[in-house]
Amino acid sequence: MLFDDDPPARVRWTATTRKIYLDELPRIERSRREFLESVRRGR
Secondary structure, three states: OOOOOOOOHHHHHHHHHHHHHHHHHHHHHHHHHHHHHHHHHHO
């Protein structure tokens, strides 16, 4: 980060981004597992 002209906005953005990522992480991992399993099976 070069400079921070609005710390509260940065904190809100960071918190929201982390929340979305952590909410979606199980889906991301499941999708990755299903994809790797399908590749392993040759489908």
